[in-house]
Amino acid sequence: MSLVVKSISKNQQNESVLDNVSIQFEQGKIYGLLGRNGAGKSTLLNIINNRSFATSGEILLDGTSISESEASLNHLYLMSEDNLFPSFFKIKELFKITERFYGTFDWALAKEMLHKFGLKADQRFKKLSTGYRTITKLIIALSVPCEYIFLDEPVLGLDATHRDLFYSYLIEVYQQRLCTFVISTHLIEEIATLLEEVIVLHEGKLLQAASVETILQNARTVSGPKEIVEPYITPLDVLGQKSLGGSLTAYVYGPLPEEKIEGLSILTSNLQEYFIQLTSGKED
Amino acid sequence: MSLVVKSISKNQQNESVLDNVSIQFEQGKIYGLLGRNGAGKSTLLNIINNRSFATSGEILLDGTSISESEASLNHLYLMSEDNLFPSFFKIKELFKITERFYGTFDWALAKEMLHKFGLKADQRFKKLSTGYRTITKLIIALSVPCEYIFLDEPVLGLDATHRDLFYSYLIEVYQQRLCTFVISTHLIEEIATLLEEVIVLHEGKLLQAASVETILQNARTVSGPKEIVEPYITPLDVLGQKSLGGSLTAYVYGPLPEEKIEGLSILTSNLQEYFIQLTSGKED
Numbered sequence: 046m047s048l049v050v051k052s053i054s055k056n057q058q059n060e061s062v063l064d065n066v067s068i069q070f071e072q073g074k075i076y077g078l079l080g081r082n083g084a085g086k087s088t089l090l091n092i093i094n095n096r097s098f099a100t101s102g103e104i105l106l107d108g109t110s111i112s113e114s115e116a117s118l119n120h121l122y123l124m125s126e127d128n129l130f131p132s133f134f135k136i137k138e139l140f141k142i143t144e145r146f147y148g149t150f151d152w153a154l155a156k157e158m159l160h161k162f163g164l165k166a167d168q169r170f171k172k173l174s175t176g177y178r179t180i181t182k183l184i185i186a187l188s189v190p191c192e193y194i195f196l197d198e199p200v201l202g203l204d205a206t207h208r209d210l211f212y213s214y215l216i217e218v219y220q221q222r223l224c225t226f227v228i229s230t231h232l233i234e235e236i237a238t239l240l241e242e243v244i245v246l247h248e249g250k251l252l253q254a255a256s257v258e259t260i261l262q263n264a265r266t267v268s269g270p271k272e273i274v275e276p277y278i279t280p281l282d283v284l285g286q287k288s289l290g291g292s293l294t295a296y297v298y299g300p301l302p303e304e305k306i307e308g309l310s311i312l313t314s315n316l317q318e319y320f321i322q323l324t325s326g327k328e329d
Numbered sequence: 330m331s332l333v334v335k336s337i338s339k340n341q342q343n344e345s346v347l348d349n350v351s352i353q354f355e356q357g358k359i360y361g362l363l364g365r366n367g368a369g370k371s372t373l374l375n376i377i378n379n380r381s382f383a384t385s386g387e388i389l390l391d392g393t394s395i396s397e398s399e400a401s402l403n404h405l406y407l408m409s410e411d412n413l414f415p416s417f418f419k420i421k422e423l424f425k426i427t428e429r430f431y432g433t434f435d436w437a438l439a440k441e442m443l444h445k446f447g448l449k450a451d452q453r454f455k456k457l458s459t460g461y462r463t464i465t466k467l468i469i470a471l472s473v474p475c476e477y478i479f480l481d482e483p484v485l486g487l488d489a490t491h492r493d494l495f496y497s498y499l500i501e502v503y504q505q506r507l508c509t510f511v512i513s514t515h516l517i518e519e520i521a522t523l524l525e526e527v528i529v530l531h532e533g534k535l536l537q538a539a540s541v542e543t544i545l546q547n548a549r550t551v552s553g554p555k556e557i558v559e560p561y562i563t564p565l566d567v568l569g570q571k572s573l574g575g576s577l578t579a580y581v582y583g584p585l586p587e588e589k590i591e592g593l594s595i596l597t598s599n600l601q602e603y604f605i606q607l608t609s610g611k612e613d
Contacts, residue, residue: 080488081490081491082458082460082461082464082486082491083460087459126459174366174367174371175371175410175482175485176366176367176515177367180366198459201485201486202366202515203515204366204515205515205517205604205605206609207366208515231460231486231487233489321489324490325490
């Protein structure tokens with residue numbers, strides 16, 4: 046099964062929200078969809094899942110446009126802030142509605158997760174706190190039989206212990222079913238070890254699509270006295286820099302000169318730091 | 330001005346949500362209100378701000394119960410997930426409504442924050458993404474003239490750069506006006522340096538109220554070979570422990586024996602780690 050985002054653009058009130066975005070999602074991988082607030086992440090996820098229309102471009106599942114095939118929606122699931130069900134429903138009723146729509150539902154997993162997170166199937170969705178609403182939606186997302194599961198801000202309002210519990214269930218489901226996960230979150234460092242691929246949206250455009258391995262091999266922090274750092278970084282791709290007194294720290298991307306320079310400290314960057322440099326340096 | 334939470338209890342559907350909680354908030358301090366999902370944090374904040382009723386107990390502002398004095402509500406502001414205004418309003422209309430209710434409004438700050446966060450006063454609240462809705466509510470919370478400002482999950486959906494920007498505005502407002510902030514969040518380590526006092530709720534009960542300084546002086550991680558760690562921690566207050574092969578790591582709280590023991594590694598804990606140990610160890 047293949048999922049292709051093909052030249053998607055979206056305009057809203059004369060403003061471009063998405064600009065010619067193309068992505069190919071391989072099956073059986075975990076993707077991080079990263080972007081600043083307002084970058085267009087939720088809009089893209091809504092378009093992929095046929096909840097919103099693109100101004101141009103198309104979403105192809107095994108070569109067929111999803112807008113032309115109702116059945117294809119059975120392979121995709123989007124967990125997002127919007128709730129497509131009446132909020133006065135009980136949790137178990139939400140599970141049943143989901144099962145009816147998707148044909149099957151992993152009741153064993155859903156019940157185990159309810160228990161571990163301290164929820165009861167009889168509780169009404171609208172009476173739940175922010176965190177427990179998120180948990181309910183996560184349980185549904187992991188229990189549907191879909192090949193592509195999109196999670197938009199999956200840990201909104203979750204405490205640290207519950208976040209860890211969710212990440213371990215995500216890995217379990219991923220290993221058992223080899224489905225594709227696409228996760229959009231602002232807590233990047235927490236999920237960095239789960240991700241294989243990263244897609245960065247910035248101001249509606251695709252800024253980068255690369256494996257986490259590639260990024261971590263290429264993203265580095267170079268620091269030292271200004272007069273040594275400056276000539277060293279001149280030929281490099283510099284994402285951002287900070288100076289403090291006579292010293293300079295630069296965030297660079299790409300291969301470094303092989304020659305070792307005295308007085309220069311070169312460290313590997315982490316994914317969140319890289320992302321911050323990548324997306325704040327490009328602001329106007 | 331003094332704010333006292335006096336023996337607040339709340340029952341809902343025959344379950345105890347809050348159980349005899351008493352807290353004294355001093356003016357001009359920044360408090361962290363910490364607790365697991367479902368601990369009762371939002372319920373407590375709603376009761377303090379007269380949005381929900383307690384089964385018993387009272388909230389006293391300068392000795393007068395807030396439920397008996399409409400005017401006292403002018404001194405308190407709660408930013409929470411619930412929006413008490415129509416969502417089709419424009420941002421600038423929300424600012425005006427707030428000004429009418431509270432008498433004054435810091436327009437200079439609000440305009441500066443709108444600009445820095447990349448929002449426009451003409452945008453309609455309901456058209457905003459999760460992150461930008463939070464930002465709008467934060468701008469209002471920092472621009473009202475209240476002495477006590479309660480922030481329930483203030484960074485929900487905010488990207489890392491926006492979280493940092495918000496924290497710096499919070500400090501600026503705090504230093505200028507010396508108001509009291511009470512912040513409830515699950516991103517504990519991020520705000521640890523902002524907080525002076527910590528209040529921990531657990532399963533509806535007040536588990537701890539202490540200064541961050543006291544906590545960080547008392548919370549420690551003790552690790553080493555099991556046969557050395559075990560006798561060492563026996564007389565101590567052990568919050569939690571993890572063993573791996575022959576080694577044991579224990580999280581302890583309180584003064585340690587002065588005697589140095591060979592082979593034992595004792596490290597200070599951070600606030601988030603301490604909180605996780607404190608609240609997961611006490612679970613049944």
